[in-house]
Amino acid sequence: MNLKQLLDDRVAVAMTAAGVADAKAIVKQAQKSEFGHYQANGIMGAAKRQKSNPRELAGKVLKQLGDDMDLQLEVAGPGFINITLSPDFLAGALKKLQHSHRLGIEEAEEKVVVVDYSAPNLAKEMHIGHLRSTTIGDTAVRILEFLGHAVVRANHVGDWGAQFGSLLAYMDQLASQGEELSSELKDLEKFYQSASALFRSDEAFAIKARSFVVRLQGGDERCLALWEEFITESKRHCQAVYDQLNITLTANDIRAESAYNDELPVLVNELEEKQLLVESEGAKCVFLDGFKGKDDKPLPAIIQKSDGGYPYMATDLAAVRYRAGTLKAHEVLYFVGTQQQLHLRQVFAVAAAAGYIGGHQRFRHLPFGWVLKADNTPFKTRDGADVKLVDVLNEAVDRAHRLVNEKNPDLSLEEKKNIAKVVGIGAIKYAELSKNRTTDYIFDWDTMLSFEGNTAPYLQYAYTRIQSIFRRENILATEIKGKFHLTDPAELRLAVKLLQFSETINAVIEDYQANILCNYLFELAGIFMSFYEACPVLKASEPHRTSRLLLCHLTASTLQKGLDLLGIETIEQM
RNA sequence: GCCCUGGUAGCUCAGUUGGAUAGAGCAUCCGCCUCCUAAGCGGAGGGUCACAGGUUCGACUCCUGUUCAGGGCGCCA
Numbered sequence: 001m002n003l004k005q006l007l008d009d010r011v012a013v014a015m016t017a018a019g020v021a022d023a024k025a026i027v028k029q030a031q032k033s034e035f036g037h038y039q040a041n042g043i044m045g046a047a048k049r050q051k052s053n054p055r056e057l058a059g060k061v062l063k064q065l066g067d068d069m070d071l072q073l074e075v076a077g078p079g080f081i082n083i084t085l086s087p088d089f090l091a092g093a094l095k096k097l098q099h100s101h102r103l104g105i106e107e108a109e110e111k112v113v114v115v116d117y118s119a120p121n122l123a124k125e126m127h128i129g130h131l132r133s134t135t136i137g138d139t140a141v142r143i144l145e146f147l148g149h150a151v152v153r154a155n156h157v158g159d160w161g162a163q164f165g166s167l168l169a170y171m172d173q174l175a176s177q178g179e180e181l182s183s184e185l186k187d188l189e190k191f192y193q194s195a196s197a198l199f200r201s202d203e204a205f206a207i208k209a210r211s212f213v214v215r216l217q218g219g220d221e222r223c224l225a226l227w228e229e230f231i232t233e234s235k236r237h238c239q240a241v242y243d244q245l246n247i248t249l250t251a252n253d254i255r256a257e258s259a260y261n262d263e264l265p266v267l268v269n270e271l272e273e274k275q276l277l278v279e280s281e282g283a284k285c286v287f288l289d290g291f292k293g294k295d296d297k298p299l300p301a302i303i304q305k306s307d308g309g310y311p312y313m314a315t316d317l318a319a320v321r322y323r324a325g326t327l328k329a330h331e332v333l334y335f336v337g338t339q340q341q342l343h344l345r346q347v348f349a350v351a352a353a354a355g356y357i358g359g360h361q362r363f364r365h366l367p368f369g370w371v372l373k374a375d376n377t378p379f380k381t382r383d384g385a386d387v388k389l390v391d392v393l394n395e396a397v398d399r400a401h402r403l404v405n406e407k408n409p410d411l412s413l414e415e416k417k418n419i420a421k422v423v424g425i426g427a428i429k430y431a432e433l434s435k436n437r438t439t440d441y442i443f444d445w446d447t448m449l450s451f452e453g454n455t456a457p458y459l460q461y462a463y464t465r466i467q468s469i470f471r472r473e474n475i476l477a478t479e480i481k482g483k484f485h486l487t488d489p490a491e492l493r494l495a496v497k498l499l500q501f502s503e504t505i506n507a508v509i510e511d512y513q514a515n516i517l518c519n520y521l522f523e524l525a526g527i528f529m530s531f532y533e534a535c536p537v538l539k540a541s542e543p544h545r546t547s548r549l550l551l552c553h554l555t556a557s558t559l560q561k562g563l564d565l566l567g568i569e570t571i572e573q574m
Numbered sequence: 575g576c577c578c579u580g581g582u583a584g585c586u587c588a589g590u591u592g593g594a595u596a597g598a599g600c601a602u603c604c605g606c607c608u609c610c611u612a613a614g615c616g617g618a619g620g621g622u623c624a625c626a627g628g629u630u631c632g633a634c635u636c637c638u639g640u641u642c643a644g645g646g647c648g649c650c651a
Binding site: 024028031035039041048076079121161280285293295296297299302304305306309311312313337339342343345367369372403404423436437439444446450451454457458460465466471507515529532533537538539 | 575576577578579580581585586587588589590591592593594595597598599600606609610611612613614615616630631632643644645646647648649650651
């Protein structure tokens with residue numbers, strides 16, 4: 001059930017019947033409640049095209065729509081049609097929703113969708129900047145799976161390249177000094193910083209570090225063993241963060257850069273055979289039209305460097321080849337920062353030229369900006385003094401714990417701990433997901449860890465209020481029998497909003513903008529809060545009591561499902 | 575120099591193929607707990623939608639120019 005689509009279709013049919021060619025109804029949710037529930041904006045444009053009076057045309061369309069018991073229609077302003085749904089219609093539609101088990105969201109035709117997200121660099125610990133890709137990508141995954149698609153999570157972690165030279169050399173040095181590596185690696189961030197400091201200050205160490213890169217790439221056993229140990233530990237760090245953050249990624253979803261190592265020479269051969277490769281300044285490059293660098297010179301995609309090494313262009317191409325060819329993806333989504341835009345455009349273009357991407361296969365970059373420090377500079381581990389993701393998560397849980405102590409001191413420690421976890425983590429994820437910005441934003445503890453207003457705790461709180469109603473009289477929400485009976489304006493507003501979950505999900509997946517879902521849930525919760533104040537539930541007389549219980553139950557289900565799609569949990573009380 | 579983003583209330587941000595009087599949250603101010611959880615509800619103030627033109631019945635939205643900010647532009651990822 002998609003109200004917007006339903007109305008759009010009906011108005012479009014009426015417009016055609018009224019003599020409009022190529023009728024577009026352009027039905028949208030009404031901007032103000034006085035305009036009804038929906039408004040059709042397409043009449044004015046149509047009138048303009050056929051050079052007629054818009055209000056007259058709107059009148060004709062209205063006549064075609066006929067006397068509908070369900071819809072109250074009126075021509076307004078310069079030629080809008082305002083649509084108000086009747087209480088009976090809303091009650092009937094809610095009844096269907098209640099029994100759909102999918103809250104009105106239909107299953108889509110299954111497609112294979114690869115979602116490339118999170119992708120931390122294993123040389124360092126995850127920091128606050130990884131939150132965007134990780135949370136937004138995971139939401140996309142959850143929604144796509146809910147819609148019935150076959151989703152392949154692709155965690156393209158960085159586990160190869162020059163930066164591992166100093167890490168391995170440092171490990172080697174510590175080991176030869178008899179240090180216990182496993183304890184040294186507990187704080188990856190410190191380890192990375194110590195290694196890079198040494199690299200900068202100690203020339204002998206730097207030489208050794210560079211030699212370790214060569215040895216690693218040459219398959220030297222000692223190096224590989226150290227590398228394995230480091231990578232294993234780093235993956236453990238990542239997984240701990242994912243688990244705490246309630247992210248669905250697991251070890252099985254990692255397909256690291258190094259996984260493509262063996263395919264890189266093959267890739268070069270294939271591009272050579274297709275006569276795409278050109279040697280330029282010793283490097284093997286692909287030049288394509290439409291890519292210009294400084295001074296209007298053609299911009300190469302460097303596939304193999306002059307020293308024989310492979311830049312990330314090669315690995316990313318190999319990944320495209322794998323995803324399109326082996327995984328047979330219909331759609332591949334890259335949740336990667338905006339600074340990679342040109343790079344990814346090049347990757348996709350070269351892959352298309354090489355025939356790796358079929359005509360029906362769609363590769364999309366969903367970009368976002370930096371997370372900045374208060375001084376407007378990006379978080380960079382090299383500089384030290386940045387915010388580790390684990391620290392942010394722990395701080396969030398701590399703050400939430402203090403708050404729940406204050407608000408609900410009688411709960412058991414166990415309950416308080418769980419609430420603190422769910423609320424704290426939820427707040428962080430929501431703070432990230434509720435933004436649409438492709439531009440940068442400045443990280444601020446208090447904004448990100450706010451528990452008031454448009455935040456996850458607000459939504460979770462609305463949910464607990466509903467559960468509290470059921471708990472008070474031991475009502476089993478799933479067993480409530482009866483009909484929706486809508487009279488109060490607050491009930492009607494809530495009904496309409498509940499029915500708009502499906503069209504919201506449709507809007508979200510167009511560009512995978514989680515903030516649209518956040519916004520919907522915030523409005524739903526807000527409307528529920530008003531309803532809660534205005535309409536007593538347990539003390540109401542029948543048939544209102546049953547109807548309100550049903551509304552509460554449907555609201556709780558929608559909030560819970562919506563939050564679940566955002567990767568945010570609910571609790572029974574807080 | 576060229577290309578891509580973006581500039582909306584004091585702050586953080588919405589604004590759905592161009593629609594009606596530009597909306598939230600935070601902060602500020604004023605009300606509301608003998609009543610299902612006040613992490614809440616109701617209300618108030620707060621705007622030259624960066625600037626200037628243009629397109630049209632109508633522009634925060636589309637076009638052009640200016641300006642400011644961020645990112646990118648051959649062997650880091």
